[in-house]
Amino acid sequence: MALSDNVVVFVVSLLVGGIGIHVGASLLASSRDYSHAVVTAALGALVWGVVGWLVGGIPVVGPVATLLSYLLVVRSRYRVGWTTAAGISLVAWVASVVVLSVLAAANVTSPSAVGVPFV
Secondary structure, eight states, X not given: OOHHHHHHHHHHHHHHHHHHHHHHHHHHHOOOOHXXXXXXXXXXXXXXHHHHHHHTTSTTHHHHHXXXXXXXXXXXXXXXXXXXXXXXXXXXXXXXXXXXXXXXXXXXXXXXXXXXXXX
16 A cells, blocks of 8 residues: 555544544534544544553553543543543444444445544
8 A cells, every 4th residue: 555545544534533523522522623523533543552552562451541541632622521531432433433334335445543442
């Protein structure tokens, strides 16, 4: 895959991650700013990757620390509690899976999203 193809896949994945977070934040935090969601997706992916690289290999502690660090990003970006941050993240995951399933069925992209864990 050429570098330009990788950039396109990254951008599309980031935008889809932003859609997921935007849907979750719209429903649970009354947020209407899609660009804020895209930045949150990028920051969440960065934090997820760094914390996962640092402690991800430690059984139980690594995955929990990685997930909590991601939730901390969502929590701080939307100024909500832990439960609402978890709800936003769950809705983001479901919304991203739906969007990516539609795009994959149309042969537009592969099923992955930057900024939403496990997608």
